[in-house]
Amino acid sequence: MKASFHHLSDKLLRFIEENDTYRVAFGFDKGDVGSVPTRGKKTIEHHRAIARKLFLMPSETACTVDDLIPLGVVVKNRVSR
DSSP states (O other), rough: OOGGGGHHHHHHHHHHHHHHHHHHTTOOOOOOOOOOOOTOHHHHHHHHHHHHHIISSTTOOOGGGHHHHHHHHHHHHHHHH
């Protein structure tokens, strides 16, 4: 991975660590938290939700809503490593 993108990996991990639903959906340890619903979403929907936060919310990115599906795949591939 290029050094210029390490901050995105860090943000991705932070989003997962700080969100009980994401931790459960991606199979990470949920810790001492009780029952955590995944809100009925498929895993790919969680990938896209994170992609939206990572790539579409910051105004400095050139990504658009049209890029959301491939960006969701990027998140999936990074989480699955």
